Amino acid sequence: MGSTMTEKMLARHAGRKQVEAGEMIDVQVDIVMANDITGPLAIKEFRKIGIDRVFDPKRVIFVSSHFTPAKDIQSAQQAGILRKFAREQETVYFEIGRGGIEHVVLPEQGLVVPGQVVVGGDSHTCTYGALGCFATGMGSTDIAAALATGEVWMRVPPTIKFIYHGERPPWVSAKDMILQTIGAIGVEGGRGAVMEFTGEAVADLSMEGRLTMANMAIEAGADAGLFPVDEKTLEYVKGRAKWPYEVVASDPDAHYEQVYEFDVSHMEPMVACPYDPANIKPVSQVDQRPLDQVFIGSCTNNRIEDLRIVADLLRGRTIHPDIRCIIIPGSVEVERQALREGLLEIFQQAEAVVAPPGCGPCLGGYMGVLGPGERAVSTSNRNFRGRMGHRDAEVYLASPAVAAASAVLGRVASPAEIVREEVATR
């Protein structure tokens, strides 16, 4: 029997010819990543091991992204621990003004490439699976052990295959496809497994779209969300890759735990309603009560393609008077590009506020925390109770296009409501 791309990548990193789902193995990692929340705890645990140096400083990446620029004294101290350790160990390090959100920065800078095994102290490390590498989130103690040894223990996950047929209608994006998928299989539907995304509707997605889909694999409980490497992947990697890369494909006779098929041809944009990313409804069926805030950002949707879609919708329009609209580019590079293309000016003209690259209010840290009873549309990945602020606040997850239309109309809205002419969303 053949192997899945996951089994092949893990076998190669375990010094084995072949591994099978369910086996417990020790895996050599290519990249270890942590941020300003998970990093300090990983460093504290690393010190307890009693080893002086990380296994390979070139393969260790720290990114200050969550509570930076520091929001208070405590977060300044946490970021300080990360910064100091990065300097002491001479690891790769992204400070504010030079990085952004790790899950935008690492692919964009070519620091993660096809065929690698990547572990990150952040559940959305699964984002990098868009590039055809095995990337998975772990906690701080796992990261500490990986920093010391360059290895992690792993149970080889089984793979669930998703096949997407058809052609996306206007305004239906990668975000809608992944919300639809999570709605179909539930927040536990991928638990302990790898989601492999295939089919012509996936091949049609840009790299930005694939990063969006892979990003939310964890919302179905999956270890990773992988895409086959194709011409688009190689085009994206070319000129950025900082590491040699390897194209690893699943065999035609590989074993899949389950196969799901979707037809995207008649899809509508989807919205995940509180308090669960699987609680999805087509945008036309979401209630029309007024909103208080729209957040466009996060590691799910704040790459240049996302900002272009938002700018197209906000150009010449104004944010609804009752709405606070916060737009956060994913990285300094995305922000620079948006500046060059005049997108930031469009956002300001529309009366949205543009905040510095980082995680922003996605996790309720700061820069737009929700008060009691407030309702928000967000392009991020989680709408759990208390995620973006008060426990009674409501978060509706949606694509950048739906978020922009909702910001203009002051309620959950389809972009088709403000744009009559047909505009392609890819």
Place this chain on the structure above:
Amino acid sequence: MTDTASTMAPTEGRAWVFGDNIDTDVIIPARYLMTTDPAELAKHCMEDIDPDFAASVRPGDVIVAGSNFGCGSSREHAPLAIKGAGVAVVIAPSFARIFYRNAINIGLPILECAEAVAAVRVGDMLRVDLASGRIEDVTTGQMFQAQSYPESIMRIITAGGLIAATRQKLQAAGKLPA
């Protein structure tokens, strides 16, 4: 570092019952992640789902929850907050993968047992033998058997957590003085 003996000792305490898909954002909201101190984190444990939990939970108490416990963020602050609150063990039919690893790695006992979760009610007194996975509901007299750990995970538990296991591994490889 976790002490093996205390990790595996039998415990007795009251059951706190929660539903399915308890995510790490409700276990410890991100607004409290500016510290890594378990005692500090414990003050806000479960705050958004049960505001009385942190103040009322007693050492030795047990969390009994639905499936996919600990889903969402990879924050290890979640099992640290539960451990810091004095919870002796979390029992659920299933755990989210990252939470499962984190709990094992830091020495927060967890047991998978769907039967116990279906039967145990709020406030029941539970006696849990961590070494054997036997769960006794002292209030109702019912007995349950949790799933046993795979061998490689048992090695981490008996070493006293992943940091201790990593030290042993490095010592065995001659990369760290014994």
